[in-house]
Amino acid sequence: MSGKLILVIEDNEKNMKLMRDLLQYEGYEILEADTAEEGLRLAGEYLPALTLMDIGLPGMNGFEALKRLRASSATAGIPVIAVTASVMTQDHQKITEAGFDGHQRKPINIDEFLEAVRDTIERFGAERLTE
Ligand code: MN
Numbered sequence: 528m529s530g531k532l533i534l535v536i537e538d539n540e541k542n543m544k545l546m547r548d549l550l551q552y553e554g555y556e557i558l559e560a561d562t563a564e565e566g567l568r569l570a571g572e573y574l575p576a577l578t579l580m581d582i583g584l585p586g587m588n589g590f591e592a593l594k595r596l597r598a599s600s601a602t603a604g605i606p607v608i609a610v611t612a613s614v615m616t617q618d619h620q621k622i623t624e625a626g627f628d629g630h631q632r633k634p635i636n637i638d639e640f641l642e643a644v645r646d647t648i649e650r651f652g653a654e655r656l657t658e
Contacts (some may be wrong), residue, residue, distance in 0.1 A: 528620060533644070534575040535556045536566035536592065537610070538584050539588070542633060546579060546610075546640075552654045563592035569585040575653075576648045578607045580627070590625050597626065608643060 537543045538561045541602055550557050558573055560566035563584050570578060578596070582589035589609060596602045608629035609622045622630045628651075629643050 532556045532558065532573060532575045533603075533648075534566060534569055534573070534578040536578065536584065537581040538562045538564060539581070540564065540633075542581070542610075549637060549641060550644070553620070553644075555644075563587035563589065563595075567592060567595055567602075570596060570605060571599065572599065575579075575605060576652065577644060578605055579610050579644075580607050581633075581656065582609055582611045582622070593625055593627060604651070606647045608647060621657060 531554065533555050535546050535550075535557055536544060537546065541560070547557055547559065558569045560569055564587055566578070566580070569575075580589045580592060585591070593607055596605060597608060602628060606628040608631055609627040610631045610633060611618070611622065614632045619630055629647055631643055632638050632658060
């Protein structure tokens with residue numbers, strides 16, 4: 528499992544481009560999926576160090592995709608950060624309760640976003656090493 532590989536599941540091309548540019552500039556490798564179905568396939572095949580997940584996706588949404596990732600032993604340990612445009616407190620609560628490992632809001636705050644990416648990969652990478 529590469530600590531530098533990040534899966535981004537996002538159907539909006541502009542948002543995808545922004546995340547791609549930011550993450551590649553920081554030295555991460557990224558896998559891109561514009562549907563949850565494709566994201567699940569890539570997660571199972573490449574076991575990324577982190578998944579960034581949009582919630583509103585064509586077909587399966589981000590909540591269902593998270594459930595499926597967690598239901599498979601191969602992908603259950605991959606941390607998943609929700610990246611959503613929803614600003615309502617109840618949406619944030621729903622995301623936390625669903626079991627996401629973090630929540631970043633769009634439009635992305637660059638410093639906060641990159642810090643969350645770094646911290647989450649470090650935290651989960653360390654947990655894996657001690658298992
Ligand atoms: Mn979307």
